[in-house]
Amino acid sequence: QTFDIGLIGLSVMGRSLALNIADHGFKVAGYNRSPEVTEQVMKEHPHENLGAFYSLEDLLAALKKPRKIFLMIQAGRPVDAVIDQLTPLLEAGDIVMDGGNSYFEDTNRRFAKLEEKGIRYLGVGVSGGEEGARRGPSIMPGGSREAYEEVSSILESIAAKAMNEPCCTYIGPKGAGHYVKMVHNGIEYADMQLIAEAYLMLKYAGGFTNEELAATFHEWNEGELKSYLIEITADIFREKDDLAPGYLIDHILDSAKQKGTGRWASIESLHQGVDISMITAACNARVMSNQLEQRKAASGLIPDTLPAQNAENIPYSGDKKAFASMVRDALYSGKIIAYAQGFALMNDASAQFEWNLDLGRIASIFRAGCIIQAAFLNDITEAYHRDKGLPNLILDEFFLARINQNQNSLRRVVSTAILNGLPVPAFANAVSYLDEFRSKANGANLIQAQRDCFGAHTFERTDRDGAFHHEWRESL
Ligand code: 6PG
Numbered sequence: 001q002t003f004d005i006g007l008i009g010l011s012v013m014g015r016s017l018a019l020n021i022a023d024h025g026f027k028v029a030g031y032n033r034s035p036e037v038t039e040q041v042m043k044e045h046p047h048e049n050l051g052a053f054y055s056l057e058d059l060l061a062a063l064k065k066p067r068k069i070f071l072m073i074q075a076g077r078p079v080d081a082v083i084d085q086l087t088p089l090l091e092a093g094d095i096v097m098d099g100g101n102s103y104f105e106d107t108n109r110r111f112a113k114l115e116e117k118g119i120r121y122l123g124v125g126v127s128g129g130e131e132g133a134r135r136g137p138s139i140m141p142g143g144s145r146e147a148y149e150e151v152s153s154i155l156e157s158i159a160a161k162a163m164n165e166p167c168c169t170y171i172g173p174k175g176a177g178h179y180v181k182m183v184h185n186g187i188e189y190a191d192m193q194l195i196a197e198a199y200l201m202l203k204y205a206g207g208f209t210n211e212e213l214a215a216t217f218h219e220w221n222e223g224e225l226k227s228y229l230i231e232i233t234a235d236i237f238r239e240k241d242d243l244a245p246g247y248l249i250d251h252i253l254d255s256a257k258q259k260g261t262g263r264w265a266s267i268e269s270l271h272q273g274v275d276i277s278m279i280t281a282a283c284n285a286r287v288m289s290n291q292l293e294q295r296k297a298a299s300g301l302i303p304d305t306l307p308a309q310n311a312e313n314i315p316y317s318g319d320k321k322a323f324a325s326m327v328r329d330a331l332y333s334g335k336i337i338a339y340a341q342g343f344a345l346m347n348d349a350s351a352q353f354e355w356n357l358d359l360g361r362i363a364s365i366f367r368a369g370c371i372i373q374a375a376f377l378n379d380i381t382e383a384y385h386r387d388k389g390l391p392n393l394i395l396d397e398f399f400l401a402r403i404n405q406n407q408n409s410l411r412r413v414v415s416t417a418i419l420n421g422l423p424v425p426a427f428a429n430a431v432s433y434l435d436e437f438r439s440k441a442n443g444a445n446l447i448q449a450q451r452d453c454f455g456a457h458t459f460e461r462t463d464r465d466g467a468f469h470h471e472w473r474e475s476l
Pocket of ligand 1: 127
């Protein structure tokens with residue numbers, strides 16, 4: 001019993017994490033359902049702290065007690081199948097961690113099931129892709145706090161570091177860790193969609209070449225937009241194609257896939273009653289992008305612009321620098337609103353599920369290692385330091401000032417896109433959200449009147465307390 005932790009599932013993410021843990025001086029017992037994968041890992045990545053096991057019994061027998069087992073397998077049924085195989089072999093006090101992108105309700109269920117047997121369970125959100133897993137991911141563990149204390153030395157040592165702090169913290173009970181990972185992915189979808197829309201604007205409304213796009217994103221990455229996604233975007237525009245002349249980006253099919261975690265966030269927001277319209281718009285944009293045949297047919301039927309009418313409305317005068325800074329400012333304010341929506345969803349979950357989430361700490365572990373890592377997460381961390389109970393990030397003094405400074409660019413980008421027939425669902429939803437958020441008049445008085453008129457659903461009055469019903473003479 002000399003191994004500190006068992007790692008089940010040695011495909012790309014699992015093996016990267018196993019090697020990361022091994023690098024930090026912990027002895028890792030690796031196991032994969034297909035033995036060939038284990039053999040391949042041992043051959044290609046031999047490591048003095050990594051041992052190979054070919055049965056779950058042997059793996060468990062090799063672990064120090066209480067045993068710590070990390071699952072890095074495909075979310076969904078495979079996780080239940082492995083837990084079912086493991087359960088009879090485990091003892092009370094053992095710790096099982098699921099590092100996949102599991103649905104948080106599944107994690108709630110698994111937590112409760114294993115708790116009955118005294119087995120401690122952690123649903124662990126892990127972000128950062130292969131490179132993150134290997135060199136330092138952002139880690140979001142939820143479930144048994146006591147179990148977390150026992151594995152924290154491993155998880156915190158392998159996590160990315162931001163300002164010398166590990167990007168790993170106990171998130172909250174049961175499925176809270178996977179919930180936060182789900183929202184992280186929702187924000188990731190919105191962030192990527194905003195960047196894609198900025199690209200559309202620059203390319204089709206501004207006439208930017210790939211080299212100009214690369215230079216623009218590179219420049220943006222030096223300022224307040226500094227982030228992993230902007231950095232890789234700049235690099236992507238520079239990539240030449242191997243199979244055909246020109247740049248790779250122009251040979252990639254315009255149809256985005258998804259595995260569904262962003263969609264879960266969107267579905268959950270409707271259940272909870274929190275508006276995360278930008279994340280939902282980003283999910284829908286991927287769905288619409290998949291309708292290649294219909295899009296092709298419709299593009300011949302519906303002209304994209306009415307040039308004679310819109311020419312004077314387009315603020316683009318040919319000054320590429322000015323155009324790029326307008327798009328940059330719009331992107332920055334759109335990003336604030338997307339993160340505000342994601343954090344508002346977590347804020348609501350914290351109250352509804354009594355998870356007591358520390359949103360400032362969560363922002364701080366997103367500062368490095370994960371896909372949405374960005375300089376701007378320091379500002380979010382600070383906003384929650386100023387006010388732990390901040391209901392919406394937009395109301396923080398720093399972000400409020402930025403929104404007020406940049407909202408004009410956001411509006412101009414949306415109007416330019418609309419007049420040019422360019423689809424910008426994330427930008428457009430950012431403006432709508434902002435206007436719903438700040439507007440004194442949302443038209444809901446009329447909706448209440450309609451509801452009362454057709455269904456006697458009652459309404460509240462502005463000048464008196466209570467629920468009123470009116471006999472609607474005019475509609476009869
Ligand atoms: C991460 C990512 C990762 C996710 C991919 C793909 O944080 O490392 O969120 O977990 O699986 O980004 O997601 P989609 O296939 O849904 O785009």
